[in-house]
Amino acid sequence: MTDLTELSVAAIRDGVVxxxxxxxxxxxxxxxxxxxxxxxxxxxxxxxxxxxxxxxAVDADKASGKALGKMAGVPIxxxxxxxxxxxxxxxxxxxxxxxxxxxxxxxxxxxWKAGAGMLGKLNxxxxxxxxxxxxxxxxxxxxxxxxxxxxxxxxxxxxSSGGSSxxxxxxxxxxxxxxxxxxxxxxxxxxxxxxxIKPTYGRCSxxxxxxxxxxxxxxxxxxxxxxxxxxxxEAMAGYDPKxxxxxxxxxxxxxxxxxxxxxxxxxxxxxxxxxxxxxADILSSWDNGITWLxxxxxxxxxxxxxxxxxxxxxxxxxxxxxASSNLARYDGVRYGLRELPDGVGLQDMYAATRAAGFxxxxxxxxxxxxxxxxxxxxxxxxxxxxxxxxLIARDFDQAFGQCDLIxxxxxxxxxxxxxxxxxxxxxxxxNDVFAVPASLAGLPAMSVPAGLNKDGLPLGLQIIGNAxxxxxxxxxxxxxxxxxxxxxxxxxxx
Amino acid sequence: xxxDKETVVKIAKLSRIAINDAEAEAMVSELNGxxxxxxxxxxxxxxxxxxxxxxxxxxxxxxxxxxTYDLTGGGVTDxxxxxxxxxxxxxxxxxx
Numbered sequence: 001m002t003d004l005t006e007l008s009v010a011a012i013r014d015g016v017v018x019x020x021x022x023x024x025x026x027x028x029x030x031x032x033x034x035x036x037x038x039x040x041x042x043x044x045x046x047x048x049x050x051x052x053x054x055x056x057a058v059d060a061d062k063a064s065g066k067a068l069g070k071m072a073g074v075p076i077x078x079x080x081x082x083x084x085x086x087x088x089x090x091x092x093x094x095x096x097x098x099x100x101x102x103x104x105x106x107x108x109x110x111x112w113k114a115g116a117g118m119l120g121k122l123n124x125x126x127x128x129x130x131x132x133x134x135x136x137x138x139x140x141x142x143x144x145x146x147x148x149x150x151x152x153x154x155x156x157x158x159x160s161s162g163g164s165s166x167x168x169x170x171x172x173x174x175x176x177x178x179x180x181x182x183x184x185x186x187x188x189x190x191x192x193x194x195x196x197i198k199p200t201y202g203r204c205s206x207x208x209x210x211x212x213x214x215x216x217x218x219x220x221x222x223x224x225x226x227x228x229x230x231x232x233x234e235a236m237a238g239y240d241p242k243x244x245x246x247x248x249x250x251x252x253x254x255x256x257x258x259x260x261x262x263x264x265x266x267x268x269x270x271x272x273x274x275x276x277x278x279x280a281d282i283l284s285s286w287d288n289g290i291t292w293l294x295x296x297x298x299x300x301x302x303x304x305x306x307x308x309x310x311x312x313x314x315x316x317x318x319x320x321x322x323a324s325s326n327l328a329r330y331d332g333v334r335y336g337l338r339e340l341p342d343g344v345g346l347q348d349m350y351a352a353t354r355a356a357g358f359x360x361x362x363x364x365x366x367x368x369x370x371x372x373x374x375x376x377x378x379x380x381x382x383x384x385x386x387x388x389x390x391l392i393a394r395d396f397d398q399a400f401g402q403c404d405l406i407x408x409x410x411x412x413x414x415x416x417x418x419x420x421x422x423x424x425x426x427x428x429x430x431n432d433v434f435a436v437p438a439s440l441a442g443l444p445a446m447s448v449p450a451g452l453n454k455d456g457l458p459l460g461l462q463i464i465g466n467a468x469x470x471x472x473x474x475x476x477x478x479x480x481x482x483x484x485x486x487x488x489x490x491x492x493x494x
Numbered sequence: 495x496x497x498d499k500e501t502v503v504k505i506a507k508l509s510r511i512a513i514n515d516a517e518a519e520a521m522v523s524e525l526n527g528x529x530x531x532x533x534x535x536x537x538x539x540x541x542x543x544x545x546x547x548x549x550x551x552x553x554x555x556x557x558x559x560x561x562t563y564d565l566t567g568g569g570v571t572d573x574x575x576x577x578x579x580x581x582x583x584x585x586x587x588x589x590x
Contacts, residue, residue: 098577099577100576100577102570102573102574102576102577103573200550201549201550202550202552215549216549241555241557244554244555245548245550245552247550247552248553248555307538309534310534310535310538313531313532313533313534313535314532314535316528316531316532317532317535324509328510331510332579332588333578333579333586333588334577334578334586335577335578335579336577336579337579338579338580340589344589345589345590346588346589346590347510348512349588349589350510351507351510351511351512352512354509354510354511354512355511355512355513358511363509363511364521364524364525364528366509366511367502367505367506367509367511367521367525368525368528368529370505370508370509371497371501371505371525371529374505374508380536381532381535383545384535384536384538384540385532385535386545386546386547387538387540387543387544387545387546388535388538388540389545389546389549390543390544390545390546391538391540391543393546393549424527425524425527425528426527426528426531440549441549442549442550467550467551
């Protein structure tokens with residue numbers, strides 16, 4: 001019999017709908033893979049019983065002839081940033097350890113309604129702040145990938161959605177949710193040879209997602225191919241009156257609209273992304289991408305995004321500023337950790353709780369954010385960064401006058417070893433240099449696997465689209481996927 | 495602009511994060527590294543550029559002044575208090 005954990009989201013759904021196998025069998029198979037992969041530390045909490053329960057409901061619907069949802073019988077991993085009713089939700093922090101929401105996030109709720117089930121809550125960088133999954137209170141996620149030869153150094157799965165990327169690439173789940181504030185879906189997808197899309201800001205409701213930087217945070221799917229991302233994004237997206245920034249638009253049928261015929265499409269190649277010091281393998285995979293898209297019928301045009309080099313510094317003002325405000329809610333009063341040294345009053349309880357509950361990177365970002373918003377510095381830092389953000393969005397706007405989509409690398413390097421970038425925060429931040437501009441402009445952007453570097457590690461290509469053009473992004477992703485022929489996978493050592 | 499130890503202590507206080515002397519000392523160079531790097535934004539000519547307020551064109555919606563979903567509709571005290579570190583009756587408890 002087929003190993004059900006090798007199947008894509010589409011194949012699982014279609015098999016369950018046709019009756020080739022039962023949803024419960026699929027859930028059992030993935031539960032076993034999750035249980036057997038503790039060495040990756042991809043999950044903070046396993047919920048095998050919930051996966052079985054959802055699968056039984058799908059099987060019962062099938063038996064009684066009811067119509068099945070878009071994700072019928074597909075068990076998924078849920079990034080532990082989404083509030084799940086009755087299941088611990090920590091954002092990989094100590095301050096939320098033990099927190100069990102009494103409500104369900106809109107995105108996860110949409111997925112359950114579409115017939116998906118939950119295998120567990122996936123590890124991540126603490127409060128989604130990080131690019132290597134090394135800031136989690138619950139320990140590093142280990143990438144299932146290793147460099148070739150005798151080099152067994154544990155590698156970073158990327159971040160912040162590092163549990164998601166590791167779990168999908170190791171076949172612990174066919175797909176997982178991610179969230180992307182400045183690259184947190186695309187960079188881990190690139191590091192682990194999987195596919196992930198951040199939709200246009202506002203497509204997916206932020207309600208019930210632990211907030212990091214509200215003007216940037218967007219949920220999206222991570223899976224093994226473009227079609228699976230299209231299916232899952234359809235299930236996740238949709239208008240939600242509970243999120244004031246939710247887009248009141250119908251959800252397009254992205255899966256039905258998939259086409260890798262790019263005739264008539266113009267693909268922009270931004271010259272500013274050809275940065276000094278970018279890895280030669282990354283540059284050659286970018287050239288391959290250009291060849292593949294030409295082969296799919298697209299015309300290639302050179303474009304300029306002149307403010308690209310300012311995107312990262314602007315991001316590291318705006319995101320911490322919003323974080324310092326969003327994370328003010330963790331005060332030890334209403335939920336989460338409380339540290340109450342003997343005899344102290346309310347203010348000292350706040351300070352002790354937050355010192356004990358937040359990790360070093362989270363404390364650093366809260367303090368940067370507090371500083372750039374403080375009296376006397378607000379205009380010089382925060383207002384200036386928001387003006388630069390306007391210019392970055394304007395760059396894209398002007399570029400989309402000349403092209404339909406933009407092709408760029410996802411990351412400046414392949415996955416690095418754990419511990420390699422932890423000494424210098426700036427070196428870590430530079431990982432997201434290609435991902436952050438699209439986040440600042442709220443645009444849909446996707447990473448698809450493009451090949452392996454000389455060490456045998458995956459590299460990703462990024463497609464950025466105009467606002468609301470997820471279809472264009474997915475189609476170009478599909479064109480690359482069909483031509484890249486990426487079949488590499490990590491050899492099982494866990 | 496750069497921060498000194500005294501400023502770090504002040505930022506920590508504004509952030510409600512307890513910090514000891516050694517931590518404050520260590521954060522001076524960390525924060526200055528990051529602040530020095532973001533200062534390159536000062537080179538950008540932003541004459542006549544408005545700060546971004548909303549990344550995707552979207553309308554601010556009016557809604558009816560009615561209770562539309564469970565959590566804010568009252569009568570869910572137990573849910574609201576379910577994760578409280580300390581409570582007294584139907585109240586959250588904390589020190590003065």
